Amino acid sequence: MIEEKARAAEWFRALRDEIVATFEALEDSHDDGPLSESAPGRFEVSETTRTSDDGSDAGGGLMSVMRGGRVFEKVGVNVSEVYGTLGEAAQKAMAARGVPGIAENPRFWASGISLVAHMQNPHVPAVHMNTRMFWTPGAWWFGGGSDLNPCIQYDEDTAHFHATQKAYLDPHGADIHPHLKEWADEYFYIPHRKRARGVGGIFMDDRNSGDWAADFALTQDIGRAFLPAFVPLVEKRRVQDWNEADKDVQLVHRGLYAEYNLVYDRGTRFGLATGHDANAVLMSLPPLAKWI
Template sequence: MSVQFETEKNRASAWFRTLRDDIVSAFEALENDHSTGPLTDMGAGQFEVSTTKRTSDDGSDAGGGLMSVMRGGRVFEKVGVNISTVYGTLGDRAQKAMAARGVPGMADDPRFWASGISLVAHMQNPHAPAVHMNTRMFWTPGAWWFGGGSDLNPCIEYDDDTAHFHATQKEYLDPHGTEIYPKLKEWADEYFYIPHRNRARGVGGIFMDDRNTGDWEADFALTQDIGRAFLPAYVPLVEKRKKQDWDAADKDAQLVHRGLYAEYNLVYDRGTKFGLETGHDANAVLMSLPPLAKWI
Protein backbone atom coordinates (compact mmCIF):
# COMPACT_ATOMS: atom_id res chain seq x y z
CA MET A 1 0.00 0.00 0.00
CA SER A 2 2.73 2.47 0.92
CA VAL A 3 4.64 2.05 -2.36
CA GLN A 4 1.47 2.37 -4.43
CA PHE A 5 0.30 5.45 -2.65
CA GLU A 6 3.62 7.24 -3.02
CA THR A 7 2.94 7.13 -6.75
CA GLU A 8 -0.69 8.21 -6.35
CA LYS A 9 0.23 11.08 -4.05
CA ASN A 10 2.79 12.33 -6.56
CA ARG A 11 0.22 12.17 -9.36
CA ALA A 12 -2.35 14.09 -7.35
CA SER A 13 0.13 16.77 -6.31
CA ALA A 14 1.29 17.20 -9.92
CA TRP A 15 -2.31 17.55 -11.11
CA PHE A 16 -3.05 20.34 -8.64
CA ARG A 17 0.05 22.19 -9.91
CA THR A 18 -1.11 21.79 -13.52
CA LEU A 19 -4.57 23.08 -12.67
CA ARG A 20 -3.06 26.02 -10.81
CA ASP A 21 -0.93 26.96 -13.82
CA ASP A 22 -3.92 26.82 -16.18
CA ILE A 23 -6.05 29.02 -13.93
CA VAL A 24 -3.33 31.61 -13.31
CA SER A 25 -2.78 31.88 -17.07
CA ALA A 26 -6.51 32.25 -17.77
CA PHE A 27 -6.98 34.91 -15.09
CA GLU A 28 -4.03 36.97 -16.30
CA ALA A 29 -5.49 36.75 -19.81
CA LEU A 30 -8.77 38.19 -18.47
CA GLU A 31 -6.80 41.12 -17.08
CA ASN A 32 -4.83 41.67 -20.27
CA ASP A 33 -7.90 41.42 -22.53
CA HIS A 34 -10.05 43.89 -20.59
CA SER A 35 -10.29 46.60 -23.24
CA THR A 36 -13.87 47.92 -22.88
CA GLY A 37 -15.81 48.85 -19.77
CA PRO A 38 -14.89 50.17 -16.32
CA LEU A 39 -11.28 50.48 -15.12
CA THR A 40 -9.74 49.88 -18.54
CA ASP A 41 -7.43 52.83 -17.92
CA MET A 42 -5.73 50.87 -15.14
CA GLY A 43 -2.79 48.57 -15.75
CA ALA A 44 -3.47 44.85 -15.99
CA GLY A 45 -2.97 42.97 -12.76
CA GLN A 46 -0.40 40.21 -12.39
CA PHE A 47 0.05 37.46 -9.85
CA GLU A 48 2.69 37.76 -7.18
CA VAL A 49 4.02 34.30 -6.36
CA SER A 50 5.64 33.33 -3.08
CA THR A 51 6.69 30.06 -1.49
CA THR A 52 4.97 28.84 1.65
CA LYS A 53 6.57 26.47 4.10
CA ARG A 54 5.28 24.37 6.94
CA THR A 55 7.47 23.11 9.77
CA SER A 56 6.69 20.45 12.33
CA ASP A 57 6.85 21.01 16.06
CA ASP A 58 10.46 19.82 16.12
CA GLY A 59 11.42 22.24 13.36
CA SER A 60 11.73 19.69 10.57
CA ASP A 61 10.39 20.21 7.07
CA ALA A 62 6.68 19.44 6.74
CA GLY A 63 5.97 20.56 3.20
CA GLY A 64 4.63 23.78 1.74
CA GLY A 65 3.47 25.20 -1.55
CA LEU A 66 2.94 28.25 -3.72
CA MET A 67 0.76 31.24 -2.90
CA SER A 68 -0.22 33.22 -6.00
CA VAL A 69 -2.10 36.44 -5.28
CA MET A 70 -3.22 39.28 -7.54
CA ARG A 71 -4.30 42.53 -5.89
CA GLY A 72 -5.72 45.67 -7.42
CA GLY A 73 -6.23 44.43 -10.94
CA ARG A 74 -8.76 46.00 -13.26
CA VAL A 75 -10.87 42.82 -13.26
CA PHE A 76 -9.81 41.12 -10.03
CA GLU A 77 -9.69 43.23 -6.90
CA LYS A 78 -8.11 40.28 -5.09
CA VAL A 79 -7.64 36.71 -6.22
CA GLY A 80 -5.55 33.94 -4.75
CA VAL A 81 -4.68 30.58 -6.29
CA ASN A 82 -2.76 28.48 -3.79
CA ILE A 83 -1.37 24.97 -3.94
CA SER A 84 0.24 23.01 -1.15
CA THR A 85 1.52 19.59 -0.26
CA VAL A 86 1.98 19.13 3.47
CA TYR A 87 2.68 16.17 5.71
CA GLY A 88 3.67 15.19 9.20
CA THR A 89 1.78 14.42 12.37
CA LEU A 90 -1.58 15.93 13.25
CA GLY A 91 -1.89 17.84 16.51
CA ASP A 92 -4.25 16.64 19.21
CA ARG A 93 -7.22 18.77 18.12
CA ALA A 94 -6.95 17.85 14.45
CA GLN A 95 -6.34 14.20 15.29
CA LYS A 96 -9.42 14.06 17.49
CA ALA A 97 -11.50 15.78 14.82
CA MET A 98 -10.40 13.22 12.22
CA ALA A 99 -11.06 10.34 14.60
CA ALA A 100 -14.53 11.74 15.32
CA ARG A 101 -15.23 11.71 11.56
CA GLY A 102 -14.45 8.00 11.55
CA VAL A 103 -11.06 8.09 9.81
CA PRO A 104 -9.68 4.53 10.24
CA GLY A 105 -6.64 4.24 12.49
CA MET A 106 -6.44 7.96 13.23
CA ALA A 107 -6.80 7.45 16.96
CA ASP A 108 -3.62 5.31 16.94
CA ASP A 109 -1.49 6.80 14.15
CA PRO A 110 -1.74 10.57 13.53
CA ARG A 111 0.51 10.73 10.46
CA PHE A 112 -0.98 12.46 7.42
CA TRP A 113 -0.29 13.79 3.94
CA ALA A 114 -2.45 16.35 2.14
CA SER A 115 -2.24 18.11 -1.19
CA GLY A 116 -4.60 20.43 -2.97
CA ILE A 117 -5.47 23.67 -4.69
CA SER A 118 -7.52 26.50 -3.19
CA LEU A 119 -8.86 29.51 -5.07
CA VAL A 120 -10.94 32.54 -4.12
CA ALA A 121 -11.62 35.51 -6.41
CA HIS A 122 -13.09 38.86 -5.33
CA MET A 123 -13.94 41.09 -8.27
CA GLN A 124 -13.70 44.81 -8.98
CA ASN A 125 -17.05 44.93 -10.78
CA PRO A 126 -20.00 44.19 -8.44
CA HIS A 127 -21.81 42.54 -11.37
CA ALA A 128 -19.02 39.96 -11.76
CA PRO A 129 -19.48 37.14 -9.25
CA ALA A 130 -16.94 36.14 -6.64
CA VAL A 131 -16.04 32.47 -6.76
CA HIS A 132 -14.45 29.76 -4.67
CA MET A 133 -12.87 26.49 -5.80
CA ASN A 134 -10.74 23.86 -4.17
CA THR A 135 -9.88 20.21 -4.63
CA ARG A 136 -7.64 18.07 -2.48
CA MET A 137 -6.39 14.61 -1.63
CA PHE A 138 -5.85 13.50 1.96
CA TRP A 139 -3.95 10.40 3.08
CA THR A 140 -3.39 8.70 6.42
CA PRO A 141 -1.91 5.24 7.09
CA GLY A 142 -5.45 3.91 7.38
CA ALA A 143 -7.34 5.78 4.69
CA TRP A 144 -7.31 8.16 1.72
CA TRP A 145 -9.95 10.42 0.25
CA PHE A 146 -10.64 13.32 -2.08
CA GLY A 147 -12.68 16.44 -1.47
CA GLY A 148 -13.57 19.84 -2.83
CA GLY A 149 -15.73 21.58 -5.39
CA SER A 150 -16.58 25.08 -6.57
CA ASP A 151 -19.35 27.55 -5.77
CA LEU A 152 -20.49 30.91 -7.11
CA ASN A 153 -20.92 33.90 -4.83
CA PRO A 154 -22.50 36.86 -6.66
CA CYS A 155 -23.58 39.94 -4.75
CA ILE A 156 -25.92 40.79 -7.63
CA GLU A 157 -27.52 37.60 -8.89
CA TYR A 158 -28.25 36.82 -12.53
CA ASP A 159 -30.30 33.73 -13.26
CA ASP A 160 -28.51 33.05 -16.55
CA ASP A 161 -25.11 33.19 -14.83
CA THR A 162 -26.27 30.71 -12.19
CA ALA A 163 -27.73 28.41 -14.84
CA HIS A 164 -24.50 28.43 -16.87
CA PHE A 165 -22.33 27.72 -13.82
CA HIS A 166 -24.43 24.73 -12.77
CA ALA A 167 -24.97 23.38 -16.30
CA THR A 168 -21.24 23.34 -16.98
CA GLN A 169 -20.51 21.46 -13.79
CA LYS A 170 -23.21 18.93 -14.60
CA GLU A 171 -21.73 18.45 -18.08
CA TYR A 172 -18.33 17.56 -16.63
CA LEU A 173 -19.67 15.35 -13.84
CA ASP A 174 -22.32 13.34 -15.73
CA PRO A 175 -19.76 11.01 -17.39
CA HIS A 176 -18.93 9.77 -13.88
CA GLY A 177 -22.58 8.84 -13.26
CA THR A 178 -25.68 10.96 -13.60
CA GLU A 179 -26.32 10.62 -9.87
CA ILE A 180 -23.07 12.46 -9.01
CA TYR A 181 -24.00 16.04 -9.91
CA PRO A 182 -27.34 16.16 -8.01
CA LYS A 183 -25.65 14.67 -4.95
CA LEU A 184 -22.74 17.13 -5.00
CA LYS A 185 -25.04 20.06 -5.70
CA GLU A 186 -27.19 19.21 -2.68
CA TRP A 187 -24.06 18.76 -0.58
CA ALA A 188 -22.85 22.25 -1.59
CA ASP A 189 -26.22 23.76 -0.69
CA GLU A 190 -25.94 22.24 2.78
CA TYR A 191 -22.25 22.95 3.31
CA PHE A 192 -22.25 26.59 2.20
CA TYR A 193 -25.21 27.54 4.37
CA ILE A 194 -24.78 30.16 7.10
CA PRO A 195 -26.99 29.18 10.05
CA HIS A 196 -26.69 32.44 11.97
CA ARG A 197 -27.88 34.35 8.87
CA ASN A 198 -30.44 31.75 7.79
CA ARG A 199 -29.25 31.91 4.21
CA ALA A 200 -26.82 30.43 1.72
CA ARG A 201 -23.43 32.03 1.10
CA GLY A 202 -24.07 32.24 -2.64
CA VAL A 203 -25.96 30.43 -5.40
CA GLY A 204 -24.29 27.08 -4.82
CA GLY A 205 -22.21 24.77 -6.92
CA ILE A 206 -20.77 21.36 -6.12
CA PHE A 207 -19.01 20.00 -3.04
CA MET A 208 -17.78 16.66 -1.76
CA ASP A 209 -15.65 15.38 1.08
CA ASP A 210 -14.33 12.02 2.26
CA ARG A 211 -14.66 10.65 -1.29
CA ASN A 212 -13.36 7.07 -1.23
CA THR A 213 -15.30 4.53 -3.26
CA GLY A 214 -12.41 2.08 -3.04
CA ASP A 215 -11.43 2.91 -6.63
CA TRP A 216 -8.65 5.49 -6.44
CA GLU A 217 -8.44 5.98 -10.20
CA ALA A 218 -12.18 6.70 -10.51
CA ASP A 219 -12.20 9.09 -7.58
CA PHE A 220 -9.11 10.89 -8.88
CA ALA A 221 -10.70 11.21 -12.33
CA LEU A 222 -13.81 12.77 -10.77
CA THR A 223 -11.64 15.19 -8.79
CA GLN A 224 -9.80 16.18 -11.96
CA ASP A 225 -13.05 16.87 -13.81
CA ILE A 226 -14.28 19.04 -10.95
CA GLY A 227 -11.14 21.08 -11.55
CA ARG A 228 -11.47 21.02 -15.33
CA ALA A 229 -15.05 22.31 -15.11
CA PHE A 230 -14.02 25.44 -13.26
CA LEU A 231 -12.68 27.67 -16.05
CA PRO A 232 -15.47 26.98 -18.59
CA ALA A 233 -18.06 27.44 -15.83
CA TYR A 234 -16.64 30.72 -14.56
CA VAL A 235 -14.60 32.61 -17.17
CA PRO A 236 -17.55 33.35 -19.52
CA LEU A 237 -19.37 35.01 -16.63
CA VAL A 238 -16.43 37.30 -15.94
CA GLU A 239 -16.01 38.12 -19.63
CA LYS A 240 -19.64 39.21 -19.76
CA ARG A 241 -19.97 41.08 -16.46
CA LYS A 242 -16.62 42.88 -16.28
CA LYS A 243 -17.85 45.27 -18.99
CA GLN A 244 -20.95 46.49 -17.09
CA ASP A 245 -21.08 49.89 -15.45
CA TRP A 246 -21.84 50.05 -11.74
CA ASP A 247 -22.85 52.69 -9.22
CA ALA A 248 -22.33 53.32 -5.51
CA ALA A 249 -25.33 51.20 -4.55
CA ASP A 250 -23.91 48.25 -6.48
CA LYS A 251 -20.55 48.61 -4.74
CA ASP A 252 -22.22 48.86 -1.35
CA ALA A 253 -24.13 45.63 -2.03
CA GLN A 254 -20.85 43.96 -2.94
CA LEU A 255 -19.13 45.02 0.28
CA VAL A 256 -22.03 43.81 2.42
CA HIS A 257 -22.02 40.46 0.64
CA ARG A 258 -18.30 40.17 1.23
CA GLY A 259 -18.98 40.51 4.94
CA LEU A 260 -21.20 37.46 4.66
CA TYR A 261 -18.42 35.60 2.86
CA ALA A 262 -15.89 36.49 5.57
CA GLU A 263 -18.25 35.32 8.32
CA TYR A 264 -18.63 31.92 6.73
CA ASN A 265 -14.92 31.38 6.17
CA LEU A 266 -13.95 32.37 9.69
CA VAL A 267 -16.74 30.60 11.55
CA TYR A 268 -17.66 27.47 9.57
CA ASP A 269 -15.19 26.58 6.83
CA ARG A 270 -13.50 23.24 7.54
CA GLY A 271 -10.47 24.01 5.38
CA THR A 272 -9.73 27.24 7.25
CA LYS A 273 -9.88 25.45 10.58
CA PHE A 274 -7.69 22.59 9.39
CA GLY A 275 -5.06 24.89 7.88
CA LEU A 276 -4.69 26.96 11.02
CA GLU A 277 -4.74 23.97 13.37
CA THR A 278 -2.02 22.14 11.42
CA GLY A 279 0.37 25.09 11.34
CA HIS A 280 0.17 26.00 7.66
CA ASP A 281 1.10 29.54 6.59
CA ALA A 282 -1.63 31.76 8.06
CA ASN A 283 -1.49 34.22 5.15
CA ALA A 284 -2.12 31.38 2.70
CA VAL A 285 -4.96 29.97 4.81
CA LEU A 286 -6.65 33.36 5.15
CA MET A 287 -6.06 34.33 1.53
CA SER A 288 -9.79 33.78 0.98
CA LEU A 289 -10.77 36.88 2.93
CA PRO A 290 -11.88 39.86 0.82
CA PRO A 291 -9.75 43.01 0.60
CA LEU A 292 -12.66 45.22 1.74
CA ALA A 293 -16.00 44.37 3.35
CA LYS A 294 -18.67 46.01 5.49
CA TRP A 295 -21.41 45.07 7.89
CA ILE A 296 -24.76 46.76 8.40
Protein backbone atom coordinates in the same frame (compact mmCIF):
# COMPACT_ATOMS: atom_id res chain seq x y z
CA MET B 1 0.35 5.15 -2.57
CA ILE B 2 3.58 7.08 -3.29
CA GLU B 3 2.83 7.21 -7.02
CA GLU B 4 -0.77 8.28 -6.42
CA LYS B 5 0.31 11.10 -4.12
CA ALA B 6 2.76 12.36 -6.74
CA ARG B 7 0.12 12.24 -9.50
CA ALA B 8 -2.37 14.18 -7.40
CA ALA B 9 0.12 16.87 -6.36
CA GLU B 10 1.28 17.26 -9.97
CA TRP B 11 -2.32 17.64 -11.16
CA PHE B 12 -3.14 20.36 -8.62
CA ARG B 13 -0.01 22.27 -9.66
CA ALA B 14 -0.89 21.98 -13.38
CA LEU B 15 -4.42 23.23 -12.71
CA ARG B 16 -2.99 26.16 -10.75
CA ASP B 17 -0.72 27.07 -13.68
CA GLU B 18 -3.64 26.99 -16.15
CA ILE B 19 -5.86 29.15 -13.95
CA VAL B 20 -3.16 31.74 -13.25
CA ALA B 21 -2.43 32.09 -16.97
CA THR B 22 -6.15 32.38 -17.80
CA PHE B 23 -6.78 35.04 -15.16
CA GLU B 24 -3.82 37.14 -16.31
CA ALA B 25 -5.14 36.84 -19.88
CA LEU B 26 -8.50 38.19 -18.67
CA GLU B 27 -6.66 41.17 -17.22
CA ASP B 28 -4.88 41.75 -20.54
CA SER B 29 -8.03 41.45 -22.65
CA HIS B 30 -10.12 43.87 -20.57
CA ASP B 31 -9.96 46.80 -23.00
CA ASP B 32 -13.55 48.06 -22.66
CA GLY B 33 -15.68 49.02 -19.69
CA PRO B 34 -14.88 50.13 -16.12
CA LEU B 35 -11.19 50.23 -15.15
CA SER B 36 -10.10 49.20 -18.66
CA GLU B 37 -7.63 52.13 -18.71
CA SER B 38 -5.81 50.81 -15.65
CA ALA B 39 -2.76 48.60 -15.80
CA PRO B 40 -3.53 44.87 -16.01
CA GLY B 41 -2.99 42.96 -12.80
CA ARG B 42 -0.36 40.32 -12.25
CA PHE B 43 0.05 37.55 -9.69
CA GLU B 44 2.67 37.85 -6.99
CA VAL B 45 4.01 34.38 -6.25
CA SER B 46 5.65 33.33 -3.01
CA GLU B 47 6.58 30.04 -1.42
CA THR B 48 4.79 28.94 1.71
CA THR B 49 6.26 26.67 4.34
CA ARG B 50 4.99 24.51 7.16
CA THR B 51 7.07 23.32 10.06
CA SER B 52 6.27 20.57 12.53
CA ASP B 53 6.25 21.04 16.28
CA ASP B 54 9.89 20.00 16.48
CA GLY B 55 10.88 22.52 13.81
CA SER B 56 11.43 20.03 10.99
CA ASP B 57 10.25 20.54 7.44
CA ALA B 58 6.61 19.60 6.93
CA GLY B 59 5.99 20.72 3.36
CA GLY B 60 4.57 23.89 1.89
CA GLY B 61 3.43 25.22 -1.42
CA LEU B 62 2.92 28.27 -3.60
CA MET B 63 0.73 31.27 -2.81
CA SER B 64 -0.23 33.30 -5.89
CA VAL B 65 -2.16 36.51 -5.21
CA MET B 66 -3.25 39.30 -7.55
CA ARG B 67 -4.41 42.57 -6.02
CA GLY B 68 -5.86 45.68 -7.62
CA GLY B 69 -6.24 44.40 -11.15
CA ARG B 70 -8.60 45.69 -13.81
CA VAL B 71 -10.93 42.69 -13.41
CA PHE B 72 -9.84 41.06 -10.14
CA GLU B 73 -9.75 43.18 -7.01
CA LYS B 74 -8.14 40.28 -5.15
CA VAL B 75 -7.68 36.70 -6.24
CA GLY B 76 -5.58 33.96 -4.73
CA VAL B 77 -4.65 30.61 -6.24
CA ASN B 78 -2.72 28.44 -3.79
CA VAL B 79 -1.29 24.94 -4.06
CA SER B 80 0.18 22.97 -1.21
CA GLU B 81 1.69 19.63 -0.30
CA VAL B 82 2.03 19.17 3.45
CA TYR B 83 2.74 16.26 5.75
CA GLY B 84 3.61 15.36 9.29
CA THR B 85 1.74 14.34 12.42
CA LEU B 86 -1.73 15.55 13.29
CA GLY B 87 -2.17 17.35 16.58
CA GLU B 88 -4.52 16.09 19.23
CA ALA B 89 -7.46 18.28 18.16
CA ALA B 90 -7.08 17.26 14.51
CA GLN B 91 -6.81 13.60 15.51
CA LYS B 92 -10.08 13.84 17.41
CA ALA B 93 -11.76 15.53 14.47
CA MET B 94 -10.55 12.82 12.08
CA ALA B 95 -11.60 10.07 14.46
CA ALA B 96 -15.07 11.62 14.72
CA ARG B 97 -15.28 11.46 10.91
CA GLY B 98 -14.52 7.74 11.02
CA VAL B 99 -10.90 7.75 9.83
CA PRO B 100 -9.52 4.33 10.89
CA GLY B 101 -6.33 4.02 12.92
CA ILE B 102 -5.76 7.74 13.35
CA ALA B 103 -5.20 7.47 17.11
CA GLU B 104 -2.60 4.74 16.70
CA ASN B 105 -0.75 6.39 13.79
CA PRO B 106 -1.58 10.09 13.30
CA ARG B 107 0.72 10.68 10.33
CA PHE B 108 -0.85 12.50 7.37
CA TRP B 109 -0.17 13.88 3.90
CA ALA B 110 -2.35 16.35 2.04
CA SER B 111 -2.17 18.19 -1.26
CA GLY B 112 -4.59 20.48 -3.02
CA ILE B 113 -5.45 23.69 -4.79
CA SER B 114 -7.51 26.49 -3.28
CA LEU B 115 -8.87 29.52 -5.12
CA VAL B 116 -10.98 32.51 -4.15
CA ALA B 117 -11.65 35.47 -6.47
CA HIS B 118 -13.12 38.80 -5.38
CA MET B 119 -13.96 40.97 -8.37
CA GLN B 120 -13.72 44.69 -9.07
CA ASN B 121 -17.07 44.92 -10.84
CA PRO B 122 -20.04 44.13 -8.54
CA HIS B 123 -21.84 42.55 -11.50
CA VAL B 124 -19.13 39.87 -11.78
CA PRO B 125 -19.67 37.11 -9.21
CA ALA B 126 -17.07 36.13 -6.66
CA VAL B 127 -16.09 32.49 -6.86
CA HIS B 128 -14.42 29.76 -4.83
CA MET B 129 -12.86 26.48 -5.92
CA ASN B 130 -10.73 23.86 -4.24
CA THR B 131 -9.84 20.22 -4.72
CA ARG B 132 -7.62 18.12 -2.49
CA MET B 133 -6.36 14.67 -1.61
CA PHE B 134 -5.78 13.58 1.98
CA TRP B 135 -3.91 10.47 3.17
CA THR B 136 -3.30 8.77 6.50
CA PRO B 137 -1.83 5.28 7.04
CA GLY B 138 -5.36 3.96 7.43
CA ALA B 139 -7.23 5.81 4.69
CA TRP B 140 -7.22 8.22 1.75
CA TRP B 141 -9.89 10.46 0.28
CA PHE B 142 -10.60 13.36 -2.03
CA GLY B 143 -12.65 16.48 -1.46
CA GLY B 144 -13.51 19.86 -2.87
CA GLY B 145 -15.76 21.64 -5.30
CA SER B 146 -16.60 25.12 -6.51
CA ASP B 147 -19.39 27.58 -5.80
CA LEU B 148 -20.58 30.91 -7.18
CA ASN B 149 -21.05 33.93 -4.91
CA PRO B 150 -22.73 36.82 -6.75
CA CYS B 151 -23.74 39.93 -4.85
CA ILE B 152 -26.01 40.90 -7.78
CA GLN B 153 -27.65 37.75 -9.04
CA TYR B 154 -28.41 36.91 -12.68
CA ASP B 155 -30.45 33.76 -13.20
CA GLU B 156 -28.77 33.01 -16.52
CA ASP B 157 -25.32 33.14 -14.89
CA THR B 158 -26.39 30.73 -12.18
CA ALA B 159 -27.88 28.39 -14.78
CA HIS B 160 -24.67 28.43 -16.85
CA PHE B 161 -22.49 27.69 -13.83
CA HIS B 162 -24.58 24.70 -12.75
CA ALA B 163 -25.07 23.36 -16.28
CA THR B 164 -21.34 23.41 -16.98
CA GLN B 165 -20.57 21.54 -13.79
CA LYS B 166 -23.24 18.99 -14.61
CA ALA B 167 -21.80 18.39 -18.07
CA TYR B 168 -18.37 17.61 -16.62
CA LEU B 169 -19.71 15.38 -13.84
CA ASP B 170 -22.36 13.40 -15.75
CA PRO B 171 -19.81 10.96 -17.25
CA HIS B 172 -19.11 9.80 -13.68
CA GLY B 173 -22.74 8.78 -13.13
CA ALA B 174 -26.11 10.46 -13.43
CA ASP B 175 -26.45 10.67 -9.66
CA ILE B 176 -23.12 12.43 -9.01
CA HIS B 177 -24.03 16.01 -9.92
CA PRO B 178 -27.37 16.10 -8.06
CA HIS B 179 -25.67 14.64 -5.00
CA LEU B 180 -22.74 17.07 -5.01
CA LYS B 181 -25.01 20.02 -5.78
CA GLU B 182 -27.20 19.20 -2.79
CA TRP B 183 -24.10 18.76 -0.64
CA ALA B 184 -22.88 22.23 -1.67
CA ASP B 185 -26.23 23.77 -0.75
CA GLU B 186 -25.92 22.23 2.71
CA TYR B 187 -22.24 23.01 3.20
CA PHE B 188 -22.13 26.61 1.95
CA TYR B 189 -24.84 27.74 4.33
CA ILE B 190 -24.50 30.33 7.10
CA PRO B 191 -26.60 29.11 10.03
CA HIS B 192 -26.44 32.31 12.06
CA ARG B 193 -27.69 34.28 9.03
CA LYS B 194 -30.15 31.58 7.96
CA ARG B 195 -29.10 31.95 4.35
CA ALA B 196 -26.77 30.49 1.75
CA ARG B 197 -23.40 32.09 1.07
CA GLY B 198 -24.12 32.24 -2.65
CA VAL B 199 -26.01 30.35 -5.35
CA GLY B 200 -24.26 27.05 -4.77
CA GLY B 201 -22.25 24.73 -6.95
CA ILE B 202 -20.77 21.33 -6.14
CA PHE B 203 -19.00 19.99 -3.07
CA MET B 204 -17.76 16.67 -1.72
CA ASP B 205 -15.57 15.44 1.09
CA ASP B 206 -14.25 12.09 2.34
CA ARG B 207 -14.60 10.66 -1.18
CA ASN B 208 -13.29 7.11 -1.15
CA SER B 209 -15.26 4.69 -3.31
CA GLY B 210 -12.48 2.12 -3.04
CA ASP B 211 -11.35 2.95 -6.60
CA TRP B 212 -8.58 5.57 -6.35
CA ALA B 213 -8.35 6.13 -10.10
CA ALA B 214 -12.08 6.75 -10.44
CA ASP B 215 -12.17 9.15 -7.51
CA PHE B 216 -9.13 11.01 -8.83
CA ALA B 217 -10.77 11.30 -12.25
CA LEU B 218 -13.87 12.80 -10.64
CA THR B 219 -11.72 15.25 -8.70
CA GLN B 220 -9.93 16.24 -11.90
CA ASP B 221 -13.22 16.93 -13.68
CA ILE B 222 -14.39 19.10 -10.80
CA GLY B 223 -11.24 21.14 -11.45
CA ARG B 224 -11.60 21.06 -15.23
CA ALA B 225 -15.16 22.38 -15.01
CA PHE B 226 -14.10 25.52 -13.17
CA LEU B 227 -12.80 27.75 -15.95
CA PRO B 228 -15.58 26.94 -18.48
CA ALA B 229 -18.16 27.56 -15.74
CA PHE B 230 -16.69 30.86 -14.55
CA VAL B 231 -14.76 32.65 -17.30
CA PRO B 232 -17.75 33.31 -19.62
CA LEU B 233 -19.50 35.07 -16.73
CA VAL B 234 -16.47 37.31 -16.20
CA GLU B 235 -16.25 38.15 -19.89
CA LYS B 236 -19.97 39.02 -20.02
CA ARG B 237 -20.25 41.11 -16.83
CA ARG B 238 -16.91 42.93 -16.59
CA VAL B 239 -17.98 45.54 -19.16
CA GLN B 240 -21.09 46.63 -17.21
CA ASP B 241 -21.10 49.99 -15.47
CA TRP B 242 -21.66 50.11 -11.72
CA ASN B 243 -22.41 52.78 -9.15
CA GLU B 244 -21.73 53.31 -5.46
CA ALA B 245 -24.94 51.54 -4.49
CA ASP B 246 -23.81 48.45 -6.41
CA LYS B 247 -20.43 48.57 -4.67
CA ASP B 248 -22.11 48.87 -1.30
CA VAL B 249 -24.15 45.73 -1.97
CA GLN B 250 -20.94 43.95 -2.92
CA LEU B 251 -19.13 44.97 0.27
CA VAL B 252 -22.00 43.83 2.48
CA HIS B 253 -22.10 40.47 0.69
CA ARG B 254 -18.36 40.12 1.21
CA GLY B 255 -19.04 40.42 4.92
CA LEU B 256 -21.11 37.26 4.67
CA TYR B 257 -18.26 35.55 2.84
CA ALA B 258 -15.79 36.50 5.56
CA GLU B 259 -18.12 35.28 8.30
CA TYR B 260 -18.51 31.90 6.67
CA ASN B 261 -14.81 31.36 6.04
CA LEU B 262 -13.77 32.34 9.55
CA VAL B 263 -16.49 30.47 11.41
CA TYR B 264 -17.50 27.42 9.36
CA ASP B 265 -15.06 26.61 6.56
CA ARG B 266 -13.41 23.24 7.22
CA GLY B 267 -10.31 24.04 5.17
CA THR B 268 -9.64 27.26 7.09
CA ARG B 269 -9.91 25.49 10.41
CA PHE B 270 -7.67 22.62 9.28
CA GLY B 271 -5.01 24.89 7.82
CA LEU B 272 -4.71 27.00 10.95
CA ALA B 273 -4.88 23.99 13.29
CA THR B 274 -2.06 22.18 11.48
CA GLY B 275 0.32 25.13 11.39
CA HIS B 276 0.19 26.04 7.69
CA ASP B 277 1.15 29.55 6.62
CA ALA B 278 -1.60 31.78 8.06
CA ASN B 279 -1.43 34.24 5.15
CA ALA B 280 -2.04 31.41 2.70
CA VAL B 281 -4.89 29.99 4.76
CA LEU B 282 -6.58 33.39 5.10
CA MET B 283 -5.98 34.34 1.46
CA SER B 284 -9.70 33.75 0.92
CA LEU B 285 -10.73 36.86 2.84
CA PRO B 286 -11.86 39.84 0.74
CA PRO B 287 -9.73 43.01 0.53
CA LEU B 288 -12.66 45.17 1.68
CA ALA B 289 -15.95 44.30 3.32
CA LYS B 290 -18.57 45.97 5.48
CA TRP B 291 -21.29 45.10 7.91
CA ILE B 292 -24.60 46.85 8.38
